[in-house]
Amino acid sequence: MITWGISALSHDAALAVVQDDRLLFAAHSERYSRAKNDALLHSELLSEARAFGPPDQVVWYERPLVKKLRHLRAGQWEHALARSDLPSRYLRSIGLRRNIPVAYASHHESHAWAGIATSGFDSAAVVVADAIGEFDCFSIFGYTARDGLRPRYRCRYPHSLGLLYSAFTRRCGFKPNEDEYILMGMAAFGEPRHVDDILDAWIRLDGPGYALRANVHRGIGDWLPDARPEDLAASIQEITERVMLRAAVWAREETGSPNLILMGGVALNCVSNAVVARDAGFSEVWIFPNPGDAGSSVGAVAAHLERPLHWPGPYLGTRIDRELDIAAVVRSLTTEGIAAVANGPAEFGPRALGNRSLLADPRPADMKDRVNRVKGRERFRPFAPMIREELLHRHFDVPVRHTPYMQFTALCRNPGEHPAVVHVDGSSRVQSVSRDQHPALHDLLTAWEDASGCPMLLNTSLNSRGEPLVNSWRDAERFGEREGVRVH
Structure with a gap:
């Protein structure tokens, strides 16, 4: 069927x-x-x-x-x-x-089941946080293979953590429902000096969740007009981390499960995910690589x-029937510092995981600026490192066993050696690669280390500013012609 x-x-x-x-x-x-x-x-x-x-x-x-x-x-x-x-x-x-x-299916149950269906867990606490579905904006469920999915807690419209984060995205000059990840990156440049202001004006922490003090569906206007956008970003980021951690801790105590599933658009906030994974007390944390509405x-x-x-696995989309020429990619990286790869089935989710990726040597001090120029991005935006799974904990202080889908940030143990993939706060949004998950990508990382002595690569999405990820080989060729990058 x-x-x-x-x-x-x-x-x-x-x-x-x-x-x-x-x-x-x-x-x-x-x-x-x-x-x-x-x-x-x-x-x-x-x-x-x-x-x-x-x-x-x-x-x-829905x-x-x-x-x-x-x-x-x-x-x-x-x-x-x-x-x-x-x-x-x-x-x-x-x-x-x-x-x-x-x-x-209901909106939040669709989110929850996308996580459950792909987790491999027999039991889990499930936290779903997004902007809005039908009425639900924040839900906590318990799941067991015997009893199925059971609701434990929910916040309903207009009490939405996702809408509040989007309102601050707009307040800081970015596009709501699209640029929240930019706000997350900007937060590292600020100080959370407005946390108490936000708690007084917009949100009250309550039990396992929260309640908004006003409907922010249409934004918050020019609230605190003299505040630095970086400080506002840092402040709403800290609020988000507090809410998600409180919910996760409550869900662990309520369900008794050692496993946590995070879903909804807020689960794309890899800084918050890392806080939850480190401090909530779960043995395993699973986030479907496409936790938003598309997933x-x-x-x-x-x-x-x-x-x-x-x-x-996440490689589920349009297939480009070309083998990855590992030797050619390594040559491009060695001589030019940058190479694009487009082969195999496209990733299902917002992040490039090696099949539609722009790769670069993470060691030169100017590489972050070079790649940002190619992609037309803001200069402060960070990039992700990609590393073989067996080397992950040697180079990064990661709060989980492995992170194949760029869902958690981690402190880099030697940030001076790989400046292009380390954010201003010393963190990196890491992608680990196992041989079972992606043999060709694992072999590429091995060949790159053999040639360069460097154990990781910068990995970002193969697209220009304002465009979706490359899908077909023709899309990849157009990218290469437009940006002057060799595509493999």
């Missing part, structure tokens, strides 16, 4: 194909349309999905009528009264046959089946 999981009509549309309980394919629509955060399913994405066979069942990632009630609650009359955004109409418009059944295309199917999926 072929089941499609779909997340669409909001932002970053995605489609997952599951046969029985095996995840075969999952991809973001933006990679095909080249329009960042595209909310609609692209025709080429649909064609790739249909290549696995026509769907017997479709599962939508409950549309409940969402419209929330639109009414929020005064979003245009959305509440619109009929064009009803999934049933939309699915017919993209050619889905009328006799194919459509099921709906709920997978979670919706698992929620419908109410059981885990066979998950082969």
Whole structure:
């Protein structure tokens, strides 16, 4: 039986194909349309999905009528009264046959199940934090293989940690619902001197969660107009870490499970994730590599089946049928310092994990500026190191056993040796690579160390500013021609 999981009509549309309980394919629509955060399913994405066979069942990632009630609650009359955004109409418009059944999963259960289905855990505490789904904005669940998913705590609209973080993203001059990761990077340049101001004005910590003192859905305006953006960023970052840590500790005590799953858009905050992993007392922490709404295309199917999926890893998208020429990549890195790689199936998630990556030598002091110029990014933005898993703890103080998906920050033990991948606070968002996970990438790192003596590479996404990750070989060629970088 072929089941499609779909997340669409909001932002970053995605489609997952599951046969029985095996995840075969999952991809973001933006990679095909080249329009960042595209909310609609692209025709080429649909064609790739249909290549696995026509769907017997479709599962939508949230409950549309409940969402419209929330639109009414929020005064979003245009959305509440619109009929064009009803999934049933939309699915017919993209050619889905009328006799194919459509099921709906709740927004936060889709998030939770995406984590559960791919974790391998028999039990877990699950914390879901995002901007907003239908009404839920922050949820804590308990999961066991015997009893399934059981809610333990929730905050409902307008009490949203994600919306508060987005409001500060806008206050600091960035685009909300898109540039939160830039705010996270900026926080290291500031001091959390406005934490008490934020607690007085915007949020009250309460039990395992919090309550907002005002609805911040439309932002916070020019609050504290004389404050430095860096200090505001550091302050809201610390608030986020406090909320997530309190929730995780409560969830451990409530469920008794040694395992934690973090999901929702807030789970992309790798600084907060590291605090939780270090201090909450769990033995294992799992975050699906695509914890936001796009990943709920997978979670919706698992929620419908109410059981885990066979998950082969994050390389689930469009395939570029080219072998990785390791010797050629190492030559480019040795002579030019930078090389682009585009081969194999695309990563499903917001971070490049070696199949659509721009790689660089992390040792030159000017390499961070060079790569930022290539990508057209702000100069203060950090880059991630990629290292073989067996060397991970030798070079980084990581709060988890391994970090294959860039989900946790860690202090670099010798920051002066690899300045291009160390942030101003001495931390790095590390990607560890095991031979089982990605043999070719592991071999590339080995060959690079043999040639250079350096155990790691800078790894960032293969895209220019404002663009989605490269999807096809033609996309990669255009990137190389535009930016003057050799693509392998």
